Amino acid sequence: MTATERLSKRDVNRQETQRLILDAAEKVFAEAGFGGATMQLIADLAGLPKANLHYYFTTKEELYRKVVQNIFEIWLHAADVFDKAPGPVEGIGAYIDAKMEISRRHPEGSKVWASEVMHGAPVIQDYLETTLREWTTGRARLIQKWVDEGKMDPINPEHLLYMLWATTQHYADFGHQIETLNGGKRLGDKQWKEAKENVKRVILRGIGAVT
Amino acid sequence: MTATERLSKRDVNRQETQRLILDAAEKVFAEAGFGGATMQLIADLAGLPKANLHYYFTTKEELYRKVVQNIFEIWLHAADVFDKAPGPVEGIGAYIDAKMEISRRHPEGSKVWASEVMHGAPVIQDYLETTLREWTTGRARLIQKWVDEGKMDPINPEHLLYMLWATTQHYADFGHQIETLNGGKRLGDKQWKEAKENVKRVILRGIGAVT
DNA sequence: TTTAACCCTGACCATATGGTCAAGAAGCGA
DNA sequence: TCGCTTCTTGACCATATGGTCAGGGTTAAA
The missing domain is CATH 1.10.10.60 (Homeodomain-like)
Structure with a gap:
């Protein structure tokens, strides 16, 4: 067909x-x-x-595997903005925006992914070793290029990526904790905006990114 | 007795x-x-x-609850360094060190905690609402004080705390992913040191912390 | 309309799991 | 040593769960 x-x-x-x-x-x-x-x-x-x-x-496993694959696809797409950017301010900024938006709109997926990885990635280990590894080395190379061009401080690209994943996904994975600390209320539009800007600001300043 | x-x-x-x-x-x-x-x-x-x-x-629940409580205790202790510090460089720096060390030495606990929170904190919801909330507001107040004293940029203290939790715990919760991207090998002493310094450097620079 | 492929589902099964219990072993104060 | 409490464990039970299957319904091409 x-x-x-x-x-x-x-x-x-x-x-x-x-x-x-x-x-x-x-x-x-x-x-x-x-x-x-x-x-x-x-x-x-x-x-x-x-x-x-x-x-x-x-089987239950097959259904689960499809769910995890779905999520993985969405995440990979979020990185498109990364590549087309001229420098870290645009690239990393847009990536943070995209991932924060996913954390807000699609928190279940993030949780499933986190759970899967935490338990040793029993069903998507091969993805980690192939697709994710390639994606990571590609992005790390781009970051290194920005460093070499003086567009940001010399930072270990892998660790920077971990930081981006950690900070953005935290708002999905630990959404319940954040909600509880927020008086039991979900974050509002203003709070999400503040969260996004905080993450972007701290990280972009932290890596000495210049336009 | x-x-x-x-x-x-x-x-x-x-x-x-x-x-x-x-x-x-x-x-x-x-x-x-x-x-x-x-x-x-x-x-x-x-x-x-x-x-x-x-x-x-x-019951299984009771055993699980004890495990989670154990972890919570350890984490609360890690914050002792926070309070006694004269400013963000020492306080936040030491807190990052302590939490990274826990992520390295005690990753199972971090994972259990993450899992519990991700699933809506069915057994430690009361802790979140009491102990953790008090802890958080206390620490947020301290951070705000540092802001008021001009020792760091004006940053939303809650969001900064989330960032600290996210970046440090990521090395435990997503340790398997990091290990896979590291060629299947666990991070060595040097890499852990680099990770710590990266996190500290980016965040402390990012919030404009001054001694 | 016929026919074959595809879709749906109630009833059923084998197994795994949390939890119980009775009977005995081990520790300990008198 | 005696007698009481605490600890240990194999055997057992009720239930929940992943998965199966036969039989009936639906679709659509010829």
């Missing part, structure tokens, strides 16, 4: 149902972890009988 | 066994999450029959 072909009712239903399941799964995996999540919980949240999940995703 | 009293063989065994169980539990909870951990796994790692765990800790 090519992309231009008209989708049959069946195909549409198939895609819709799969998306329904994947969305529910992401939420449940984020809230309960892989071990704590049950197919029944996911089925209930999706409003489908459990056996139906097993029709589309043979 | 007072502290000066000699401990009987029974008491010593009791403490030793409990510590054995708690250590094993921390490791298993960190590696598998609460849902993925099983009492049998913990028992095997501790080298004890499962029924024995239930003698000391009635």
